[in-house]
Amino acid sequence: MSNDQKNELAVITGASSGIGFELAKCAAEDGYDLAIAANEPDIQAAADKLTAMGVKVYAAEVDLATREGVARFAHAIEQTGKPVRLLMANAGRGLGHGFLDQALEDAQQVVDTNISGTITLVHELGRQMRERGDGRILFTGSIAGLMPGSFQAVYNGTKAFVNSFSFALREELKDTGVTVTCLMPGATDTAFFERAGLTDTAIGQGDKDDPEKVARAGYGAMMAGEGDVVAGWKNKAMAAASGMVSSERLAAQHRKMAEPGSGKS
Numbered sequence: 001m002s003n004d005q006k007n008e009l010a011v012i013t014g015a016s017s018g019i020g021f022e023l024a025k026c027a028a029e030d031g032y033d034l035a036i037a038a039n040e041p042d043i044q045a046a047a048d049k050l051t052a053m054g055v056k057v058y059a060a061e062v063d064l065a066t067r068e069g070v071a072r073f074a075h076a077i078e079q080t081g082k083p084v085r086l087l088m089a090n091a092g093r094g095l096g097h098g099f100l101d102q103a104l105e106d107a108q109q110v111v112d113t114n115i116s117g118t119i120t121l122v123h124e125l126g127r128q129m130r131e132r133g134d135g136r137i138l139f140t141g142s143i144a145g146l147m148p149g150s151f152q153a154v155y156n157g158t159k160a161f162v163n164s165f166s167f168a169l170r171e172e173l174k175d176t177g178v179t180v181t182c183l184m185p186g187a188t189d190t191a192f193f194e195r196a197g198l199t200d201t202a203i204g205q206g207d208k209d210d211p212e213k214v215a216r217a218g219y220g221a222m223m224a225g226e227g228d229v230v231a232g233w234k235n236k237a238m239a240a241a242s243g244m245v246s247s248e249r250l251a252a253q254h255r256k257m258a259e260p261g262s263g264k265s
């Protein structure tokens, strides 16, 4: 059972696996009812596990890369009749390989999911939070957004957008009772690398952070109303270095991590 049943909603996108599932667990532990979404049927299995934690879970299988998918999810949230107290905009996907070697549709899907879907949902629910004068928003950005991502160019660009957007919205909402926080993970041990076609790369094969720890850092920062959090000392060092090194050099370093075949096997 959860510690403290709240009858308020925590909304988490991309909660079927990885960081999003762990964020949903954090909110369930705190007694929030959950509205969760992902694009594939796995969201139901995640909902069953979260329900077993003693909270009510509303699960939606929707494509958040589309306006229609976001609208369906927003409608399902409204139908719960519960106020959204926490909004964790986490759904996202990566894409490896050189830009000109990617299918344009795949690159577009990354933009539509990571940028368009994210801002569409936040526009809808953020207004309600501002009207109520209460709420916490967490974006899952990335330290990838701090560097030009050769062989992951579109993905890093979308995360640069999310990081930047999060700080801008935070400033705009600073006197409204709604806080905005950006979680910037480094490489984290989830399905992300396999789905992005990065398993033969150095970053795909390198050490990774535990998604539970990453999510807990993000959830804690959101609840404390902090502006951002970079989980793990290695990532903190990388984030700090990214501010001191030229973009050209960062792009060259990123090649070593993400170029196809840069892994050991």
Ligand SMILES: NC(=O)c1ccc[n+]([C@@H]2O[C@H](COP(=O)([O-])OP(=O)(O)OC[C@H]3O[C@@H](n4cnc5c(N)ncnc54)[C@H](OP(=O)(O)O)[C@@H]3O)[C@@H](O)[C@H]2O)c1
Binding pocket: 013, 014, 015, 016, 017, 018, 019, 020, 037, 038, 039, 040, 041, 042, 043, 062, 063, 064, 065, 090, 091, 092, 093, 094, 113, 140, 141, 142, 143, 144, 184, 185, 186, 187, 188, 189, 190, 191, 192, 193, 195
């Ligand atoms: N893993 C890393 O190293 C890392 C580092 C920095 C930031 N991040 C960010 O962390 C977030 C979570 O990724 P993860 O690492 O936890 O990977 P993951 O396990 O693959 O989780 C991604 C989640 O997003 C959902 N999703 C993707 N496209 C969607 C769409 N069009 N509509 C609805 N849901 C969609 C997936 O659901 P379906 O399976 O149903 O599509 C899944 O629930 C992403 O924003 C990612 O960019 C990850």
